[in-house]
């Protein structure tokens with residue numbers, strides 16, 4: 001088991017990120033997953049023009065045709081999928097669900113790939129093999145039995161291809177609901193909802209080419225050496241070119257400081273300067289909004305000073321006049337903001353905020369990137385919008401080498417939204433669906449992730465279908481989410497590997513095993529490709545190369561079509577006809593969604609095509625037709641400030657983050673190399689001053705409970721304290737073990753994302769010695 005693979009230890013990591021350590025880990029993971037030698041060849045095809053798209057992150061591919069871009073965590077993602085281990089019906093015959101529930105999440109995934117469709121048998125508490133046709137009929141029977149289609153909810157995780165996602169939304173809307181919770185609701189939703197208000201499009205405005213021309217990079221709340229390792233190539237090249245790189249992160253992440261590229265021999269030999277960030281700014285958790293506001297305020301002050309001194313303006317007055325509205329109100333709000341408040345709320349000294357403002361103001365071509373550190377807070381939408389405001393002050397949007405760069409998570413999370421996985425579809429999109437397919441789609445908005453859980457708890461959603469993902473573990477308030485799933489009449493999970501969501505199920509339950517992206521998908525004897533859209537709106541085709549893990553797997557496209565046909569017959573389309581050739585689905589997408597004209601032709605070109613983002617061209621699809629400065633305030637009354645009033649200085653704020661050896665809820669191993677944590681995940685990062693203040697010692701075990709004040713006890717037990725360079729009052733721990741602490745109603749304003757990165761908590765020494 002896990003812990004025996006590496007002994008528990010805490011040992012600070014002193015090398016540059018990546019380097020030899022990364023190469024060594026690749027071998028470790030290929031061997032552990034017993035990846036067949038014949039499959040190694042495919043690693044060279046990862047992100048190559050005629051290869052497959054890495055199922056890891058959404059960072060775009062460099063347009064290189066010969067050299068192989070090495071990525072440790074990409075290899076782990078591929079190794080996890082092309083493992084030779086199998087979770088066959090025998091496994092489920094040998095163990096009841098209750099027994100499997102005793103196994104760790106790590107152990108569950110280690111059973112390997114699912115091989116056959118399975119149905120839950122209540123009498124024996126076991127899953128047993130079932131025919132595909134029978135499985136589809138069970139789904140149809142349940143969907144028909146509902147009084148209203150809104151009593152079913154259809155989740156999508158972001159690995160699903162455009163083709164499968166488009167067919168899924170067509171099926172679900174033809175069935176009659178817009179209930180499309182998706183992983184994006186928990187991820188970059190603040191970006192997708194926040195940016196349309198400022199620049200008109202909920203996507204980033206840069207491409208990789210811009211990184212080659214930027215002179216300044218501001219990296220907010222992301223950990224690329226672990227979560228987007230291929231981004232490190234761009235950061236390294238920018239650093240070598242002399243660009244100024246600023247990391248804004250409460251944790252001093254190793255990979256943001258030093259990085260040795262396995263692509264470059266001098267780096268590997270330690271002969272090159274491996275510095276990444278020139279400046280590190282460390283706000284307290286959730287302090288980014290106040291920090292960015294402070295930077296904007298000082299940019300205004302610098303501009304006034306420049307005017308007084310007769311120097312060149314700091315603001316891009318031409319851009320502001322021609323392209324924006326609302327600047328005066330924004331400027332007035334900045335002027336009225338109090339510096340003491342900014343410093344207190346951000347946790348950053350005024351001198352540092354002013355220094356950051358000077359760096360930003362000096363930059364001719366600035367890119368701002370951001371990850372979950374900005375989007376998983378109560379004020380996440382305000383975070384994204386004020387960053388957009390800041391960039392607009394100097395016209396840093398829609399010019400070469402500059403722009404907004406949200407760094408998405410799942411490899412096709414952006415594409416899934418583009419092709420219609422959206423619980424709040426526009427009327428224009430629905431009109432097009434209606435016109436092309438001749439049915440009346442539901443017009444009212446559907447449920448997102450948190451809404452779905454609440455509706456299940458109220459008995460209003462009775463059927464759940466998950467196209468990928470691990471809903472039971474990724475979502476907040478774990479005990480309540482489990483109660484919600486268990487209250488369903490039917491839960492269906494379309495998955496590659498066994499996970500907790502298969503074990504926390506409804507009265508009836510199905511597991512439908514699917515092909516992964518690395519596998520050959522044959523339809524009518526012809527290999528099919530699937531398309532994905534990366535974080536920079538590049539759409540490309542991906543072809544699997546490995547033999548499928550089992551002969552009884554169906555592609556996601558075929559599974560969606562199977563459910564649709566069993567439920568709706570040939571209405572509104574002949575589903576099987578689409579399955580025979582995915583190019584037909586792409587033609588349908590092109591008819592419904594702008595930007596996809598000649599889809600098949602354009603995607604056949606190596607590297608694919610850019611989907612076009614209006615804001616990148618300085619075309620503003622907002623209400624005013626201009627980019628809009630949005631005024632918002634530092635919030636003074638939040639769940640955290642209220643908890644602090646109740647608990648005083650004992651109150652701590654917890655952020656939940658990814659280790660280096662996990663992919664979301666999939667745990668590859670128990671280590672977090674760059675943070676120096678080995679053989680364990682039940683740890684809590686804490687500042688030494690807080691240990692002293694709370695009368696605790698490093699190495700001791702504590703219980704963590706949420707200070708929410710709603711009478712519900714939310715507690716995790718026996719977490720070991722690890723002294724760490726993290727701002728006072730802040731704690732860090734791994735997701736998903738910490739999800740029981742996140743209240744369902746602790747969600748971001750205007751977008752509903754759970755506030756996974758600012759949980760008010762209290763610590764107590766764990767009572768029993770047994771936990772250690």
Ligand SMILES: Nc1nc2c(c(=O)[nH]1)N[C@H]1C(S)=C(S)[C@@H](COP(=O)(O)OP(=O)(O)OC[C@H]3O[C@@H](n4cnc5c(=O)[nH]c(N)nc54)[C@H](O)[C@@H]3O)O[C@H]1N2
Pocket residue numbers: 056057058073187220221222223224226227228248249250251253283284285286287288370371372373374408409410655656657658659660662663664665757
């Ligand atoms: N190997 C691997 N790759 C992945 C994933 C994975 O699990 N493993 N997950 C994928 C997915 S779905 C996603 S969304 C991305 C996630 O990629 P990231 O956004 O990098 O993910 P996280 O680990 O959640 O945390 C991000 C960083 O935010 C910082 N942070 C926490 N709170 C705050 C805050 O209040 N302010 C600021 N400024 N920073 C803060 C943390 O210290 C951490 O460095 O990665 C994707 N890629």
Ligand SMILES: Nc1nc2c(c(=O)[nH]1)N[C@H]1C(S)=C(S)[C@@H](COP(=O)(O)OP(=O)(O)OC[C@H]3O[C@@H](n4cnc5c(=O)[nH]c(N)nc54)[C@H](O)[C@@H]3O)O[C@H]1N2
Pocket residue numbers: 157158159160183184186187188372376409410467468469470471473474475494495496497498499514515516517556656657658663664665666735736738739742756
């Ligand atoms: N506390 C806390 N919670 C969080 C976060 C956090 O930072 N902190 N991050 C949130 C974020 S950003 C996200 S994106 C969500 C992630 O939420 P999800 O996307 O729901 O979770 P994953 O862990 O990525 O899903 C893993 C499962 O997907 C299945 N799978 C893998 N590949 C495929 C495939 O090709 N097809 C199909 N059908 N199934 C496949 C496997 O069975 C695997 O067990 O979690 C969120 N939850």
Ligand SMILES: [Mo]
Pocket residue numbers: 183186187188408409410
């Ligand atoms: Mo994500």
